[in-house]
Amino acid sequence: MSSEIAPSVQGARPDTPAESTVRQPLWHQAARWEVGLVIVLIGSLIFGSSESSTFDSQTTLFYGGINAGFISIMALPMMLIVVTAEIDLSVASMLGMAGALLGDLWHHGWGIWPALIAALAVGVVGGALNGFLVAKAGLPSIAVTIGTLTLFRGVAEILLGSQTIPGAGDRSFPTWFTKIGVVPVPGTHLSYTTVIFIVLAIICGVVLHATPFGRSLYAIGLQPEAARFAGIRVARIKFWLYVTSGLICAFAGILLTAQNSSVSYNAGSGLELNVVAIALFGGVSIFGGKGTVLGVVLSAAIVATLQMAMTQMNIDPNVQEIVIGALLLISVVVPSMGRLARWSAARALRSRA
């Protein structure tokens, strides 16, 4: 429990991390929260199988990936950004903008490949705008990305208006493209989004936990000043993280378009907070400097499992949000319980004295 961040005042960014300065092995640091997540995951799998007879099936595995895959993919760059103590609330709008551009270009007779490349490029441009405003101009990321959230969604709206692509009179998307969203990867029962998520998670995990670059993200999140004096190019790294986030979210937008075989400007609208929730439930500290890719992967798996279980129990998707919220709340409250107990013990001592 000693690694829990103890803000000097509620909600304030701690000036000095309460983390022990003694270097602990990585697995030891990871052990606490991730072990809890594994238990929760096993619990939710048992819960799912006991509540629904059709839960233990490959269909569940496939559709779980379809439902949660593209959100989970966006949670990976989000997690990297949150580790540096910034945030990107524009992810879902970026997804929408890339999908809208893809649809618009397709509508105007572009080939699928040029349109896909353009959609990825708009992600890079959008990410660069975020990165410039946050890293170079030094503006608060939460305000900047609320602005670009509105801006990117607005661009999607300008591109597509109220039409859905492909509409009447449009070519439909190539079959190989739309198949990505509806068939499993050959030889497995996993959706393409699941496999892509796993691949990206492995890359993120290696980069974050096993390279100097990855370690420097933690340094930035814990103490940006110290990181700068240690020779870490804080602004440049943050800039490229936002570009990466833009690219990956644009990619998620392409996947969602393939999955739906169509696109409208409001695709993925409002999902940004779900993405943040997955990252935070995975044990990433909103103050930066703390969190593992494994935690985020487990968190995404838990959310997908619970969603599938509750959907099979015919629970309204809106009501399911109670569970997601409760998990998120537990994820911050439980680790603080030890400190709270110590605090009330100290208080009791004081009042006796």
Place this chain on the structure above:
Amino acid sequence: MTAPAAPITPVQAPGIPRMARLLRAREAGTLALVLIVFLATTIKNHNFASGSSVQQLLVGASLVALLGVGETMVIVTRNIDLSVGSTLGLCAFVVGDLFRTQHIPVWSGFVIAIAIGATVGAVNGLITTLVRVPSLVVTLAMLYIIRGIDSKLVNGNIVVPSQVPHAFIAVGYQTVLGIPWLAIIVAAVVIIVGYVMRTFRPARDLYAIGSNPDAAALAGIPSAKRVFAAFVTSGALAGLGGALFLALFAQVDNSAGLGYELNVVAAAVVGGVAIFGGSGTVVGAALGALLLNTIQQGLVAVRSSSFWNEAIAGGLLLAAISIDRLLALRVARSLRSAEGAHREL
């Protein structure tokens, strides 16, 4: 965002006459922008200045402005409340449901809505201050929990206009001297809270907490109590917003207030509330809401197409924070040079 842009600017205050100080305030810029957008739109489309159009402007901005007041109090303390939209939705539905099943008196609708909202705010505040966890996470979780509870309660059984007492709906559309009741209520809240935030010590403490939490604690400010109070106020105002939502639309399903939270934060930021706390006023936040709504409706009036709304609102938001940053840098530089000049003497 570190500029001392709080309502009373200590550096310039003494020598400068009241009028000049008012003009220099951050809120004056926002108000000027509102007027510019309003006039520019009116030149293109004369109907925009008509009585009913102005009424629509005020009504359209009022809910976000009201929530922005509470949000400002929370943001000023370096916290954030993302649960306001869900709270508004829950309160709107519960009051509507009580009207149709229990036939409660009209006035109690407001009281109940505020009470529920304050309770949600108290939960937010308690968890944030007592357990000491980041408010962004707590209120994000509450956003989902409250929305889930709301959906569970609604369960497809939406409140329709015929089930809401006529006197209650009247608040949503009746006017006094041409000013909608809704706007009057919100303006009253803005003025009262604005005055309190400017004048009274416990409210000034909020700025101290947000500017420098450690210094505030050392100065003996009961930070936890103050932050708790800010969350309760924010929740209560979101509750009042729920009652007004019901009065305005007379129809509530489980999507009432969906996505309001980021609009409210956006309005506050446009109105000059620093996202990292310590500076900004509720009047600014309310004007920010008015500005965003004026632009939105202005675009509709000019282009008769709303597709550009969001993009322009987003661009404006980015411009607002960038300009804020530039101003802050300029103030910092002038402070430094003033200090340097002082030393030379």
